[in-house]
Structure formats: structure tokens, C-alpha cells
Amino acid sequence: xxxxxxxxxxxxxxxxxxxxxxxxxxxxxxxxxxxxxxxxxxxxxxxxxxxxxxxxxxxxxxxxxxxxxxxxxxxxxxxxxxxxxxxxxxxxxxxxxxxxxxxxxxxxxxxxxxxxxxxxxxxxxxxxxxxxxxxxxxxxxxxxxxxxxxxxxxxxxxxxxxxxxxxxxxxxxxxxxxxxxxxxxxxxxxxxxxxxxxxxxxxxxxxxxxxxxxxxxxxxxxxxxxxxxxxxxxxxxxxxxxxxxxxxxxxxxxxxxxxxxxxxxxxxxxxx
Numbered sequence: 574x575x576x577x578x579x580x581x582x583x584x585x586x587x588x589x590x591x592x593x594x595x596x597x598x599x600x601x602x603x604x605x606x607x608x609x610x611x612x613x614x615x616x617x618x619x620x621x622x623x624x625x626x627x628x629x630x631x632x633x634x635x636x637x638x639x640x641x642x643x644x645x646x647x648x649x650x651x652x653x654x655x656x657x658x659x660x661x662x663x664x665x666x667x668x669x670x671x672x673x674x675x676x677x678x679x680x681x682x683x684x685x686x687x688x689x690x691x692x693x694x695x696x697x698x699x700x701x702x703x704x705x706x707x708x709x710x711x712x713x714x715x716x717x718x719x720x721x722x723x724x725x726x727x728x729x730x731x732x733x734x735x736x737x738x739x740x741x742x743x744x745x746x747x748x749x750x751x752x753x754x755x756x757x758x759x760x761x762x763x764x765x766x767x768x769x770x771x772x773x774x775x776x777x778x779x780x781x782x783x784x785x786x787x788x789x790x791x792x793x794x795x796x797x798x799x800x801x802x803x804x805x806x807x808x809x810x811x812x813x814x815x816x817x818x819x820x821x822x823x824x825x826x827x828x829x830x831x832x833x834x835x836x837x838x839x840x841x842x843x844x845x
Contacts, residue, residue, distance in 0.1 A: 574803045574840050575610070576767050578651040580777075581835045582820070589641045590827030598763065598809040599649055599777075599819050600632040605663025607806060608654045615648040629816065630668055631809040643827070653806045660800025662782060662790040662807070671784035674758040680813040681750040684731040690716070691751035702757055703791070706783045709755075710793045713747045719796055726814060742814050744795035745781040749813070758784040762792060763817040765806040767840040774836040777819050782810065804840065 733743035
């Protein structure tokens with residue numbers, strides 16, 4: 574499948590800012606399930622951009638503006654050819670051993686409810702890590718309803734489970750927290766998802782990845798109760814959202830900020 578992505582992100586400030594910086598993790602990379610055919614990032618003429626990568630191997634584009642400005646608009650365009658790998662991630666250089674992804678973070682620290690969820694999934698599984706992961710995906714989705722606008726980027730896994738609602742970020746965090754408590758290395762993955770019923774979105778997508786001995790890293794899109802398919806484009810990974818977020822930044826001045834995102838994901842058959 575060929576997936577086309579166009580995303581316009583606009584930051585507007587109540588007053589002029591004299592400096593701003595945005596660290597972007599929006600550039601997909603080739604792996605065994607996807608090939609980047611085209612990618613571009615357009616920024617204002619007064620901005621500077623440097624490229625690099627972080628400790629997880631995620632591509633970074635860092636944007637700097639060092640003059641007075643009240644708005645910054647970024648435009649991303651990409652075309653990615655994908656194949657369905659059954660959710661198994663291949664062709665990615667891993668800088669860390671799987672055991673690294675047993676580490677807790679403030680966003681994924683388990684409370685008693687998450688520990689009970691992990692124990693329930695473990696008790697109901699056949700004892701294999703793969704079955705445990707699938708059961709965790711189902712249990713997390715059963716207890717967390719999908720609701721937009723009810724949680725924030727700072728919402729923890731424990732808070733999302735207590736609320737009983739959230740978005741894909743929250744589903745991924747609860748899965749990751751429970752998986753780690755059960756001894757299964759897990760991490761956060763961000764990217765894009767094409768859905769045939771809708772091509773316009775308010776934000777990019779997120780899912781979890783668990784390390785399964787004998788298979789490697791396997792994706793679990795908890796919000797949709799599936800392993801990633803050729804409709805998914807993987808961009809970044811990390812211990813939690815903060816380490817794989819599409820954009821994180823800071824600025825001096827400007828007052829209140831308004832953010833507007835226009836995202837379109839289209840797809841067609843792979844060209845022969």
C-alpha cells in the first residue's frame with residue numbers, strides 16, 4: 574500500500590515571542606514493513622532547522638526561531654510504501670537491549686489497579702509472552718473507552734485507567750505499564766494510521782510494542798484491538814509518549830499559545 578501524509582501544524586501566540594524551538598519526531602524511517610518514497614518538511618523562511626537522531630535512533634528535526642514572531646507554521650508531506658508484517662517489526666537497528674524497556678517512567682508507573690490488570694491477563698494466558706500481550710491488549714481496551722479531549726499529554730497510565738477513558742496515547746501507556754509489571758519489555762510507538770472511513774485527523778497515532786522472544790518487537794494497536802498492518806506508518810519509539818512525541822518545544826515570550834493541526838492520511842494500492 575502507498576500512504577500519503579500531509580500535515581500542517583500552526584502555533585499562534587497572543588503576543589510576539591523572541592525565541593522558540595521545536596524538536597520534531599515526524600520523519601519516518603525505512604524498516605522491513607515500510608519504505609519512505611518521499612518526505613519533506615517546510616518551515617517559515619525565518620526559521621533554521623538541524624537534523625539528527627536521538628538515543629533511540631529516532632530521526633530528529635529541530636527548528637529554531639531567534640527573532641520576533643507571533644506564528645510558526647510547519648508543513649509535512651510524505652509518501653510511504655508499506656507491507657503487512659503481522660505486526661512484527663523488522664529491519665530496525667536497536668541501540669538498547671529489550672531489558673531496557675522494563676524501566677518505569679512517571680507516565681507509566683503502575684498502581685494497584687494496573688498491577689491487578691496485569692495479573693488478570695497473566696492468569697488468563699497460556700503462559701506464553703505473545704498470548705499475554707494479546708490478552709493485555711483486549712483487557713486494556715475493554716476498560717478504557719476511546720474519548721477525544723478528555724485526557725492530556727501529561728495524563729499517566731494510572732490516571733487513564735482510573736478514569737476509564739482516553740485516547741490512543743492512554744491505551745498505549747496502560748498496556749506498557751501492565752506489560753512491564755508482568756515482566757514483558759514494552760515501549761511506546763508513534764506514527765500515522767490510515768483508516769478507510771476517514772482521511773482527516775486531529776492528531777497522529779500511537780500504539781505499543783512488546784518484545785516477544787523468538788519474534789522480536791511486535792506492535793499492539795490497543796485503541797483498535799489489532800497488531801499494526803500496512804495501514805500503519807511507524808515514526809518513533811521511546812519509553813513513553815514524552816520520548817516519542819511528534820513535537821516538544823519551548824519559547825520565550827508570546828503569552829498564550831493556540832495550536833492548530835490539520836492532518837490528512839490517504840492510501841492507495843502499491844504500484845507495480
